[in-house]
Amino acid sequence: MDLKLKIWRQANQNSKGELKDYNIKNVSADSSFLEMMDQLNEELIEKGEDPVVFDHDCREGICGMCSLHINGEPHGPENATTTCQLHMRKFKDGDTIFIEPWRARAFPVVKDLSVDRGAFDRIIQSGGYVSVNTSGNTLDANALPVPKADADEAFNAATCIGCGACVAACPNASAMLFVSAKVSQLSLLPQGKVEAKDRVLNMVNQMDLEGFGNCSNVGACAEECPKEISLENIARMNREYLGASLASSK
């Protein structure tokens, strides 16, 4: 198929970007979206032009590295799918495709379609961990009884790959779905309960420091999430934050 691409080109964080038009021919319907981008870059390199920078890694939909705001939606038109798992058969011959980076103050553009998602790393560093005994007497994981329902909920939250589609989709550029998934996956389990109060306070505080917007319960994040993280996590984090604010020793 032949396509018309409108791709955001931006030399670096400080320069002003713009949409540039590209025509690409003979794209296989079986290729993935990123393979189509590879094909475009091959052509650009052969012509001696600067290839389009975009993030990617595993291309299996599990690493959270790929992004791209495609035709007005994070990860494109298909539900519960990352950009790398999106296939060109979802588009028609002659389509015009807008390709933009995630847009948020907290995610500055590095180049073209690649954004710096270091804000997520700093949020994790602020509390997204459990302190464990590493003296050699580590308790066997199965020795701690965990109710099946809790284990399932924690696992569902833990499927968040931290891609940032929730921020990209949110009209407020809020990171609440990501942070609440990370808070939930730990606080639901006995190992995570010990530090639960400080964790939620620290992670929410870091989220605000990074300059993400506020949650107004629009729900676009959960709709666009490639891993279908539920809004129940945000409610759980709100509950924990309220409780921790009132009861924290800090």
Place this chain on the structure above:
Amino acid sequence: MSITGLFLISFLIVHLLGNLQLLDLSVEGQEKFNVYAKFMTTFPLIKIVSYVLYFSILFHAIDGIALARQNRAARPERYKSWKPNTNSIWASRNMGLLGVIILAFIIMHMSQFWYTMHWGPIGTDAQGNKDLASVVITTYQDGTAGMIFVLLYVISMAAIAFHLWHGFASAFQTFGLNHKRYTPFIKKLGYGFSVVVPLLYAIIPVYILMAKN
């Protein structure tokens, strides 16, 4: 936003129950309404609650504006292609706009009735009470101006309906109240509330206008 929002929702119920008395346009009905209006402006407990209400409206508006500014700042560069209707409803994304319409309505509404009730000019009815019922009826029956006020009233109620369509359930989510068992009920209750309550409000001025002839 959620605490003041839920309080304002409870106010909507009380205010509606009082104002539905205006559907009785007989002399006795009007006098009954004036007795009620006097009670609402003089009874000490109601006075205290009314100050809480004024504070809630102001806080809800100021906090809303502050949050909207932060949210705008969180995305300095907008998307060129943006299809929000695929993932969310219009009302949820335009609570600020709807809020501004509602605030403008509240200012108009209070200057028409609340201000007049307190500082006049206002006549008295046969029982010697301030005749607020006549003020209301005159406002909505007064020729072209009356028709415009009725229209503005109905538009504002539509804005409140959309505001509540998102806001009602959203307030519970903010408190962390989200559960498979009761969240579907809260959502349905919110949708019902956001349609029925503004509709009943809107009926009052429309009925008064139509009763003119």
